[in-house]
Amino acid sequence: MLVKTPRSVLAFSPGSRSEPGPVTFQRATLKRLDEAYKGFFRRLKAGGKPGFPRYRGKGWFKSFGFRQFQGITLKEGRLRFKGMPGSLRVHLHRPLPDSEIKSCPFRRYEKGWRVSFAIEVECAAARPVARAVGVDVGLTTFATFSDGQSIPSLRAARRAERRLRCAQRALSRKVRGSRSRNKARRVIARCHAAIARQRANHLHQASARVVKAYDFIAVEKLNVNALARSMHAKAFHDASWSKFTDMLAYKAARAGCHLVEVDPRNTSQDCSGCGARVPKDLSVRRHECTHCGLAIDRDLNAACNILSRAGVGPGLRNVAAVRASVQAESSVANGPDHEPLWAN
Ligand SMILES: [Zn+2]
Numbered sequence: 001m002l003v004k005t006p007r008s009v010l011a012f013s014p015g016s017r018s019e020p021g022p023v024t025f026q027r028a029t030l031k032r033l034d035e036a037y038k039g040f041f042r043r044l045k046a047g048g049k050p051g052f053p054r055y056r057g058k059g060w061f062k063s064f065g066f067r068q069f070q071g072i073t074l075k076e077g078r079l080r081f082k083g084m085p086g087s088l089r090v091h092l093h094r095p096l097p098d099s100e101i102k103s104c105p106f107r108r109y110e111k112g113w114r115v116s117f118a119i120e121v122e123c124a125a126a127r128p129v130a131r132a133v134g135v136d137v138g139l140t141t142f143a144t145f146s147d148g149q150s151i152p153s154l155r156a157a158r159r160a161e162r163r164l165r166c167a168q169r170a171l172s173r174k175v176r177g178s179r180s181r182n183k184a185r186r187v188i189a190r191c192h193a194a195i196a197r198q199r200a201n202h203l204h205q206a207s208a209r210v211v212k213a214y215d216f217i218a219v220e221k222l223n224v225n226a227l228a229r230s231m232h233a234k235a236f237h238d239a240s241w242s243k244f245t246d247m248l249a250y251k252a253a254r255a256g257c258h259l260v261e262v263d264p265r266n267t268s269q270d271c272s273g274c275g276a277r278v279p280k281d282l283s284v285r286r287h288e289c290t291h292c293g294l295a296i297d298r299d300l301n302a303a304c305n306i307l308s309r310a311g312v313g314p315g316l317r318n319v320a321a322v323r324a325s326v327q328a329e330s331s332v333a334n335g336p337d338h339e340p341l342w343a344n
Helices: 006-012 023-046 156-173 179-213 224-229 233-239 241-255 298-309 315-327
Strands: 063-066 072-075 078-081 101-109 112-115 132-137 141-145 150-152 216-220 258-262 286-288 295-297
Touching: 023 063, 132 179, 132 298, 141 179, 141 298, 156 179, 156 233, 179 241, 216 241, 216 298, 224 233, 233 241, 241 258, 286 298, 295 298
Parallel strands: 132 216, 216 258
Antiparallel strands: 063 101, 072 078, 101 112, 132 141, 141 150, 286 295
């Protein structure tokens, strides 16, 4: 909480005459204040628009938390806080690992509160690389793999667009400050929350399957800033690739799986068979090499390039296998050695 005057600072410091609240609460608040100022000075130094930290009233807060798990007990599904009467019932989504809880942030969402427990877990030992794959993310297909598999895109926001549009129109008709406006606002918030939930679910499932199916994953390093400003920005945000790669990163680390980010330049232009550059527009969905005659899907070609750029794995051999299967006019929908990643 950003406090404005020295007097209000006094009010929040321990030992003052007014009720200071638990010290652990204030630590999290102080940390926020510190982060806000650190960000301000970092931006000032970097020469960007600095953006002085704004005053944040209590209505701004969606979360609070305890940076240390002290004076709090979690026993038999109930959270107890030292110095506070009663306890909170917690619906645990899954059993917690048997190690020390580091912190527990609370976050308000549409229907109530969520508490997360941060726990330190050991990383698994690195797996031996038996199955390597290159992943190309796209808008028409969410992810294409160098062995020919793919994950379809969800387009959660696109699907919910109509509902959202109606809700937004309803809101704009309401008188500002009225009770019905507040109701309409909550409808929109629920709509956005539903989209976010669907998207997160899709990304969690996709990344978990990839980490389970492969030992070595090569992805392209995304230039997020450029993509977010491009003409496909809306679709880009809906696809949320960066969230996907973030999830891949932590899931891979936990499972001992290798993840490599490669330079994305010209992955879709270069031929994965002979390396020649074959320029093509975004609308050209098929890669047809004029040099070696390789003709495969555009995204598949990019995925093969990503794998070979990672420097590991039989990138060229993969392409040869793909070419053979294309020539045999058989579908490459299923990988050779494991179950399909995505059923529908
Ligand atoms: Zn070629």
